Amino acid sequence: MPLAMQAADLYSFLEREFPQVGHMKLEIAELDEQSIRLRLPVSEQHLRPGGTISGPTLMWLADLGMYLLVLSQIGPVALAVTTSLNINFLRRPEPVDLIAEGRLLKLGQRLAVGEFMFFSAALDEPIAQATLTYSIPPRQ
Amino acid sequence: MPLAMQAADLYSFLEREFPQVGHMKLEIAELDEQSIRLRLPVSEQHLRPGGTISGPTLMWLADLGMYLLVLSQIGPVALAVTTSLNINFLRRPEPVDLIAEGRLLKLGQRLAVGEFMFFSAALDEPIAQATLTYSIPPRQ
Amino acid sequence: MPLAMQAADLYSFLEREFPQVGHMKLEIAELDEQSIRLRLPVSEQHLRPGGTISGPTLMWLADLGMYLLVLSQIGPVALAVTTSLNINFLRRPEPVDLIAEGRLLKLGQRLAVGEFMFFSAALDEPIAQATLTYSIPPRQ
């Protein structure tokens, strides 16, 4: 099944709806029918004292990444919303680019469930793992 | 047991360690040995298109609130970190002040577990519920 | 709003659909429009070596309790199913009756979210906390 929105469509959507995201230079490195790979350049605003990337930055990126993954499948459906998020913080992130690898575990009529694994560009072990549930409104 | 840090101590701590939080006028409305009540004035930066408070704002406030609750009990212990967060988004927040009510479910030697319920100032039903786990380093 | 099913209806439902539960003498101690209180007599089959109630027993009771709470509100709707469960184990249960206090955080058209706190009859601090999400099928 072809994607409802390609990476270029998602960038346009972000610029229009979330202009503040554009300034972070978030990169959609890969996108296919099941998965997405995002890269967030390290920047001052995401660092905690001590030079680590903050937990809320990871949660924000999981939430946004899941939204992009669902949009890429079903298009810009109004009212699709996150209903739950569970995250485990595993290791201290390095102050380098943040990689988020997401994949759909389920895309149903009413619910989508996805998983994101986070990596520091410099590491091969995950720094965090998140699962998210999305509610999809009835489609006409 | 007296609190290790009172609200005034927590404000000073926030100003020193998280100067950006000070600008949000976050208020510690109540604090005792088991619980904390926070009020976050509504502001442009936390709103989504459509005038709702964003999910990441709730997650950020749960993470910060749990940190303050643990600090108030054990003092400014280095290396205490969130290890997991689970959040359920229940209702669309109103674009009004956000209330977060947190309480400790457990404060052990190594782990603290807390729960936060979120309310819009205008509503009596919760808009979100979160549970968080905190790892506490060995104390000398 | 009156309950769709009272405690007596729920007992009949359990006997019919889950005959093995009847043998455990599970008691519905309280039931109203928002909450349920269950008591499970301690029994050999729920104990771990060392005399503690097993984690799977708590998870089973959370799952069953949420089902009963949803049924009491909407009646015996086919295909209502648990979609997620999150549980935090807080303290070692005592080998005494297990108390589960559940309440609905949300009962929407499509999703119900509830929370359960578990207690040993002998203790006043919770031994576990669980949140559950239930998917409700479209009603005719």
Add this chain to the structure above:
Amino acid sequence: MPLAMQAADLYSFLEREFPQVGHMKLEIAELDEQSIRLRLPVSEQHLRPGGTISGPTLMWLADLGMYLLVLSQIGPVALAVTTSLNINFLRRPEPVDLIAEGRLLKLGQRLAVGEFMFFSAALDEPIAQATLTYSIPPRQ
């Protein structure tokens, strides 16, 4: 690093500590330093009316599987306990053998975090996904 316990050791441990598990013919199909693969033959006691495997059976197997995975790494350490479990039910299980694939996301000094994906022997899409946290007591 060699395993602290091989599959044969885990079977002996189960027979000794959880004799009721032996009767279920749970099979440890694969085991290495990071992962475990379990197969549970379908049996009457795990089925719900309608012929589906019950949610509590999946949660019980996730809990047991994580325990075996941690044991295989650190040996039969007393007092290692599950501290949290999060599970997403994705699809209706078929009434066939249940496959659980677990892997360690982190094995720290104090906490272990693992993930389990569940499959029906007949399907290639997951029927459930769980993450678990384990507390490891200080080692002498």
